[in-house]
Amino acid sequence: xxxxxxxxxxxxxxxxxxxxxxxxxxxxxxxxxxxxxxxxxxxxxxxxxxxxxxxxxxxxxxxxxxxxxxxxxxxxxxxxxxxxxxxxxxxxxxxxxxxxxxxxxxxxxxxxxxxxxxxxxxxxxxxxxxxxxxxxxxxxxxxxxxxxxxxxxxxxxxxxxxxxxxxxxxxxxxxxxxxxxxxxxxxxxxxxxxxxxxxxxxxxxxxxxxxxxxxxxxxxxxxxxxxxxxxxxxxxxxxxxxxxxxxx
Amino acid sequence: xxxxxxxxxxxxxxxxxxxxxxxxxxxxxxxxxxxxxxxxxxxxxxxxxxxxxxxxxxxxxxxxxxxxxxxxxxxxxxxxxxxxxxxxxxxxxxxxxxxxxxxxxxxxxxxxxxxxxxxxxxxxxxxxxxxxxxxxxxxxxxxxxxxxxxxxxxxxxxxxxxxxxxxxxxxxxxxxxxxxxxxxxxxxxxxxxxxxxxxxxxxxxxxxxxxxxxxxxxxxxxxxxxxxxxxxxxxxxxxxxxxxxxxxxxxxxxxxxxxxxxxx
Numbered sequence: 001x002x003x004x005x006x007x008x009x010x011x012x013x014x015x016x017x018x019x020x021x022x023x024x025x026x027x028x029x030x031x032x033x034x035x036x037x038x039x040x041x042x043x044x045x046x047x048x049x050x051x052x053x054x055x056x057x058x059x060x061x062x063x064x065x066x067x068x069x070x071x072x073x074x075x076x077x078x079x080x081x082x083x084x085x086x087x088x089x090x091x092x093x094x095x096x097x098x099x100x101x102x103x104x105x106x107x108x109x110x111x112x113x114x115x116x117x118x119x120x121x122x123x124x125x126x127x128x129x130x131x132x133x134x135x136x137x138x139x140x141x142x143x144x145x146x147x148x149x150x151x152x153x154x155x156x157x158x159x160x161x162x163x164x165x166x167x168x169x170x171x172x173x174x175x176x177x178x179x180x181x182x183x184x185x186x187x188x189x190x191x192x193x194x195x196x197x198x199x200x201x202x203x204x205x206x207x208x209x210x211x212x213x214x215x216x217x218x219x220x221x222x223x224x225x226x227x228x229x230x231x232x233x234x235x236x237x238x239x240x241x242x243x244x245x246x247x248x
Numbered sequence: 249x250x251x252x253x254x255x256x257x258x259x260x261x262x263x264x265x266x267x268x269x270x271x272x273x274x275x276x277x278x279x280x281x282x283x284x285x286x287x288x289x290x291x292x293x294x295x296x297x298x299x300x301x302x303x304x305x306x307x308x309x310x311x312x313x314x315x316x317x318x319x320x321x322x323x324x325x326x327x328x329x330x331x332x333x334x335x336x337x338x339x340x341x342x343x344x345x346x347x348x349x350x351x352x353x354x355x356x357x358x359x360x361x362x363x364x365x366x367x368x369x370x371x372x373x374x375x376x377x378x379x380x381x382x383x384x385x386x387x388x389x390x391x392x393x394x395x396x397x398x399x400x401x402x403x404x405x406x407x408x409x410x411x412x413x414x415x416x417x418x419x420x421x422x423x424x425x426x427x428x429x430x431x432x433x434x435x436x437x438x439x440x441x442x443x444x445x446x447x448x449x450x451x452x453x454x455x456x457x458x459x460x461x462x463x464x465x466x467x468x469x470x471x472x473x474x475x476x477x478x479x480x481x482x483x484x485x486x487x488x489x490x491x492x493x494x495x496x497x498x499x500x501x502x503x504x505x506x507x508x509x510x511x512x
Contacts, residue, residue, distance in 0.1 A: 052407035070408035077401060081277040082455040091401070092409050093394040116456065142408070 002027055003066050003140045003172055004049055008058035011044045018044040020196050021058070026140060031166060031173040035180060035206075036193035037215055042176045043073060045193065046144050049174070069138030069171070071129045071146045077117050085120075086113040089132050099135055106168070107131035108161050122149045126158060134165065141165070143175035155179060159186050180216065253368055254481065260370040260378050261473030261491060264427075264434045264443060267382035269466035270389045271423050272444035273451075273458065277400050278420075281445050282331060283320060286338035288428045288440035290316035292345030295362050295432070299352055306377050310429035316341060317421040342437075365436035365488030367477070374433055381430035385423045392419045397458055435488040442492045443469065450499035453506025468498055 002025040011019040019041040026032055034042050047053045048060055050070055062068075077083060089100050104110050107130040112120070120128060126146055133141055143162070147155035163186055166173055190206040192198040198211035206212050275284050291309040298308025316337065323333055349359055361369070370378070389396065399406040399413035406413045431440045447469035448461065455461035476491030483490075 047404060047407075050404060050408040051410075052404050068408055070405060072402055072404050075402050075405070078277050078279070080449070080452055081400070082452065082457055082461055083401075084457055087457045087459075088401075091394060092398040092406075092411060 001063050003063050004174070005061045005063075006045070006049065006058070007061070009045070009048060009055050009060060010057045011041065011048055011053055012056045017056075017195070019048070022193070022197055023058075024191060024197065024200070026172050026174050028139065029166070029170050029172055030188045031162075031175070031186060032189045032191060033187040034174070034176045034191050034193050035178075035216075036198075040194045042193055043144055046070075046142055046174070046176060049142065063139075066140060067136055067138045069133030069136060069141045071126075071133045071141070071143045073144040073146075073148065073176075075125075075129060079118055083117045084113070085115050085117060085128055088117055088128065089113075089135055091132075095135055103131040103135040104128075106134050106165060108157075123154045123158075126150065127161070130158075130161070130165075134169070137169070138171055141171050141173045141175075143173065143177075145176050145178060147177070147179065162186070253370075254477065256370045256372070256375055257367045257487065258474060258477055260367055260375055260434050261477060262470045263375075263378045263382040264431045265447065265469030265473050266466050267385040267427050267430065268443045269447055269451075269469050270393075270462040271385060271420070271427055272448035272469075273462045273465055274389075274396060274400060274420055275424075275444050276448045276452075277458075280420075281441060282334045282338070283317070284424060284444050285441040286320060286334045286341070287313045287317045287424050288431075288437045289338045290341035290345070291428050291432060291440075292362060292437050293341050293348060294345075294429075295437075296345050296348035296352065300348070305432070306381075306429050309432055310425050312341075313428040314422065314425035317425055321417065321421060361436075362432060363436045363438050364486060365432065365434050365439065367434045367487045367491075370433055378430045378433070381426050385426050388419060388423050388426075392416060396420065435491060439488055439492050442495065446492065446495040446499050447472065450495065450502045453502050453509075468495065472498060 004026045006022060006024045009019055009022045010017065022041075022045060024032075034045065036042050044053065048055055050068060051060075085104070086097070086100050089095065089103060090097070100113055101110065104112060107127045109124055109127045109131065112124060112128060115124075117125070117128070126149075130143075130146065133143075141162075147158050150158060162173060162175070165171065185203065187203055189200065190203050191200040192206055192209070192212050192215065194215060198215065199206055199209040201209075275281055291313045294309035294312030295305055297312065298305045301308070320334060320337060323337075324330055328336075346359070358366075395406070395411045396416050396419065398409055398411055399416040403413040406416070427444070428437075428440055431443060435443055447465040450468050451461045451464035454464050472491050472495035476494040477487055479485065479494065480487040480490040
């Protein structure tokens with residue numbers, strides 16, 4: 001039973017078409033990454049899945065009782081709004097105070113519950129957003145460029161956290177990312193989007209597809225090949241793993 | 249107890265302050281200050297219409313305020329910037345209202361009472377309407393509190409939690425129209441926005457959570473009403489503006505205190 005099923009989805013803003021005839025499914029436990037150039041409809045696709053935009057045609061259906069956890073692309077909290085981390089995590093309600101510590105630990109920021117949201121660093125902020133997405137024990141985690149504003153080591157660490165979360169909770173992940181080399185190695189499946197689905201499959205299949213090369217060129221290909229190489233090597237010598245990712 | 253006009257005035261001021269506090273917090277957080285102003289200014293047109301039709305001023309003002317707020321909601325994102333749109337609508341509504349009042353030759357009305365409030369003339373009936381309206385506003389916002397907060401933080405976050413931000417916006421709009429209608433008698437249409445914004449803004453440096461900000465704002469608003477009325481009585485100044493002056497002084501004092509605390 002698929003968690004989410006997108007069937008022949010088209011989305012338009014006025015006369016402008018953002019997505020046409022997009023179909024995809026997400027199965028329990030898999031990590032699916034959406035890549036694509038700016039304006040290719042990646043965010044529109046995610047917003048259609050959470051129900052924030054109505055499809056012009058086609059439909060989005062969720063499995064029965066599927067819970068979503070959503071990490072938005074950018075969240076601006078007005079400085080006039082006082083908000084502690086623990087209050088933020090309890091929105092919109094129905095959350096036991098006891099589960100706050102658990103979600104923060106899962107997101108890798110165990111000691112922040114009393115802090116003001118406006119005082120957090122960008123990395124801490126993204127992890128608190130992740131904690132809020134995790135607190136409802138989602139079946140599917142949706143991430144929209146969740147590492148925007150983080151430096152290389154920061155985003156590498158963030159994606160490792162996502163893999164840990166998937167391993168520990170078994171939730172599926174559907175994410176948008178620009179960081180092709182990091183993300184593709186961490187994904188089970190990659191969907192290349194440019195208003196429509198250009199190509200999809202395992203990272204290797206997508207990376208060698210002509211449609212993908214036409215969009216991203218061969219420069220990124222090189223980075224991917226290099227990364228895959230490092231990643232394979234890290235499997236043989238586990239203690240090198242952190243080192244190779246962070247040093248890139 | 250209610251025979252004393254000062255007692256009735258005080259209760260009316262506190263009632264408006266209590267309703268305005270939580271709503272005012274949302275007005276501040278969502279940057280709707282000018283929206284509140286526009287809705288309030290439109291109410292003078294409602295006053296004129298209800299006098300012409302001999303219906304309750306409260307009902308007329310509320311209906312027109314609600315229509316105004318809904319019109320603004322409908323027109324946003326259609327080519328004009330929000331502040332331009334509000335500027336056009338707020339001032340035209342005020343102008344049309346003032347012109348409409350001038351047509352009411354049959355009845356002599358004191359326009360100043362509606363522009364700046366007439367809190368010392370609050371009757372028992374007015375008091376019942378003010379407290380009823382205030383209770384309705386507080387209940388409405390209390391009921392939707394978490395959903396409103398989530399929608400205020402981020403619309404997509406709200407959708408992902410199964411909350412429709414457009415519906416929550418409507419709840420705020422309705423609460424705003426009720427507050428405007430009950431506050432006309434107390435501070436008048438020109439100063440209603442002040443009762444919404446100043447106590448909430450003053451409460452910000454003292455608050456760590458949204459809930460504490462709403463409570464502190466309610467306290468500051470009530471204190472302003474008490475002190476402002478007393479000052480108006482002693483110095484023989486207009487009551488509504490005196491209340492707003494006290495709130496402004498509290499805001500200034502707390503802001504200075506807050507900046508001293510955060511820089512030390």
